[in-house]
Amino acid sequence: MVDPLAEVVSLLRPGAPFSKLVVASAPWAVRRAEMGRPFYFVVLEGGCRLTIDGPRGGETLTLQEGDFALIPAARGFATSSLDRQPPHVDEAVTTPIAPMPGGARVGDPDGAVDARLLVGNCVFGSPDAALLVPLLPQWLHVRGERRLSMLVQLVGEESRAERPAREVVMARLLEVLLIEALRVPAGRSAGTSASPGLVRALADPKLAPALRRMHERPADAWTVAQLAHEAALSRSAFFERFSRAVGVAPMAYLLAWRMALARQMLRQRELAIAEIAERVGYSSVSTFGVAFTRHVGMPPGRYASRTLYDPA
Template identity: 80%
Template structure:
C-alpha cells in the first residue's frame, strides 16, 4: 500500500545540521522572526510556552519536558517561561540573551536554570520543498511517544557531551526525529495538512488513491463516493483537514511527481505528462508552467545545469 507521508518525506530529503543549546532562567521571553525556513524545538528539561503566529492568528502551546515541535515554514513565533506571556509581534523584548559555547543563555545569567532547549533550523534539501511543505501541517507538536522520548534523550545526552563525531551523530539523530515526529502525530495532528488528513480513515483512503495513481482522472464526486460520503461533505472535510481542496492537493502532488521525473531525466516529456495525468504535452506544459512558474523543458534544463560537473 502506498504511504503518502513516506512519499512526501522522502521527496523533502529532511536534514537538521544546524542546532544550538539554549538554557533559560525565569522570567524570560524571546521572539523570533524567520523567513519561512523550517524550525524545530526540543524541550530537554523544564516547561515553557511557545506561541506560533499564522495569518493574523496565534496558537499557544504549553510544552513539557520531552516535547518536540516542528514548524515546516516558520515566520514568527515566541517562547517564554510559564510566568510570562509570550510577547506579541509588535512588543519589544528585553530579556537578556548571552552567547555561550554551542548556544545561548536566556534570562538572568546568575539565576537557576529552569529550562533547557535544543533549537535549530532544518534543511529540506529538495528543490521542491516549498511545494511539498504546503502539504504538511503548519506545525507539528509531538508528546508522550516512547520512541520520540528515546530520541530526545539521546539528543540531549549528545548535546551535553564532547564526543568524537558529535555533530554528525546529532545531525543523524535529528533527521530521524523529524521523520518520527511527523509519523507519530498522524493520529493527533491539529494543524491542517497531510498528517491530519491521514488521521481520518475516510480521507486517508482518498489520499492513498491519489498517491497510488496520480494519473487517474480523479474528481471530487468519485473520491467522495469511494469514501462513502456526499460530495459536499467530503469536499468540506478534506479542505478543512488537509488545508487544500481535493483537486488542489491532487495538482500539488502531480507537480511534485513531475518535477522529480524531470530531474531524473529517465523519461521523455510525453511519458512524464502521461504519468501525472495529462493527455498531451501541451496540456501538461500549461499546467506545469502555471503551477511552477516556468515550462517543464526549461525546468529540466535548469536542474541539469545546476548539477555539479
C-alpha cells in the same frame, strides 16, 4: 500500500544539521523572525510556551519535557517561560540573552534553570521544497510518543557529552527525530497535534483512503465524486472535510502532488515529457505544459534543462 506522507518526506529530503542549546531562567521571553525556513524545538528539561504567528493572532502551544515541535516554514514565533505568555509581534522584548559555547543563556545568568531546549533550523534538500512544504502542517507538536521520547533522550545525552564526532552524531539523531515526528499521526494521542495539512488528514480514517488512492494512481482522472466514494462520504461532506483537514481543496492537493512527481521525473531525465505527462494524468503534452507552467513558473522543457546543470 502507498504511504503518502512517506512519499512527501522522501521528496523533501529533510535534515537537521544546525542546532544550539538554549538554557533559560524564568522569567524570560524571546521573539524571533524567520524567512520561511523550517525550525524545530526539542524540550530537554522543563517547559515553555511557543506562539506561532498567524493571520488570526497566532496559536500558543505549551511545551513540556520530551516534547518536539516543528514549524516547516517559520515566519515569526515567540517563546517564553511558563509563567507568562509569549510576546506579541509589536511587543518589546527585554530578556537578556548571553552567548555560551554551543548556544545561549536566556534570562538571569545566576537564576535557577527552568528550561533546556535544543533549537535550530532544519533543511529540506529538495529544490522543490517551497512547493512541497504547503502539504505539511503549519506546525506539528508531538508528545507522549515512546520512540520519539527515546530519541529526545539520546539527543539530550549527546548534547551534554564531549564525545568524539558529537556534531555528526547530533545531526543524524536530529534528522531521525525530524522524520519520526512527521510520521506520528496527528490526533493519535492527546498530546500529538498539528495544524491543517497532510499529517492531520492521514489521521482521519475517512480521508486516509482517498489520499492513498491519489498517491497510488495519480494518473487517474479523479473527480471529487470519485474520491468521496473512496472516503465513503457524500461529495459535499468529503469536500468540506478534506479542505478543513488538509488546508486546500481535493483537486488542488492532487495538482500539487502531480506537479511534485513531474518535477522529480524531469530532474531524473529518464523519460520523455510526453510520458511524464501521461504518468501524472494529462492526455497531451500541451495540456501538461500549461498546467506545469502555471504551477511551477516555467515550461517543463526549460525546467528539465535548468536542472541538468543544477540537479540537487
